[in-house]
């Protein structure tokens with residue numbers, strides 16, 4: 574294994590999904606491993622606030638060294654951004670010294686998660702494992718008490734940042750869809766859903782499981798506007 578100091582066994586990096594907001598949605602495995610690592614790392618915004626850490630807070634041991642990485646704070650931030658290199662370097666220093674590091678990730682680490690960019694940078698240098706988390710489409714469908722898909726229905730999961738042609742192609746091929754990262758893109762997404770016959774009965778979940786949670790019918794969401802941290806659930810023949 575490259576990357577470790579001579580004579581030192583490298584630490585293991587564990588990407589831990591902490592679920593979409595409700596601290597009771599961490600898995601037993603996530604909680605067990607959080608209590609067994611030497612260092613906590615997590616993405617944070619420019620002010621140092623970390624949603625992933627806040628979700629996991631009730632389960633964290635006091636006094637653990639923490640590294641807050643200003644990484645996943647800008648919607649659409651390119652994976653080549655130097656912040657990811659800087660974050661990966663800080664994590665690598667702990668791993669090289671033999672310390673196990675948990676990287677907390679909101680939702681699931683490999684589903685639009687910032688852990689992906691850490692994995693890309695460090696995955697071939699250090700022992701690595703991933704603990705899946707409850708992803709937001711599942712959690713938001715549960716909150717809205719709406720089926721995502723049933724039987725042989727295909728499901729499209731799309732970022733609202735996709736261009737119109739991509740939205741149209743994907744939405745026209747399915748009977749059910751989840752659109753993530755809404756924010757200012759909602760009106761454009763609503764128009765695409767309408768073209769695909771999926772707008773009727775669509776629901777937007779804002780900050781599911783978090784302070785400020787709201788579950789809105791699409792027309793109301795369009796009037797009020799929604800933040801980036803919201804997703805839309807749509808299906809033909811909504812139940």
Ligand SMILES: C[S@@+](CC[C@H](N)C(=O)[O-])C[C@H]1O[C@@H](n2cnc3c(N)ncnc32)[C@H](O)[C@@H]1O
Nearest residue numbers: 593680681685708709753754780781801803804
């Ligand atoms: C960068 S992605 C992270 C996805 C996350 N890794 C997951 O497994 O759900 C951020 C997007 O996930 C969605 N999202 C994540 N958590 C959410 C929540 N609690 N309520 C509503 N949408 C959420 C929103 O669409 C948001 O723009």
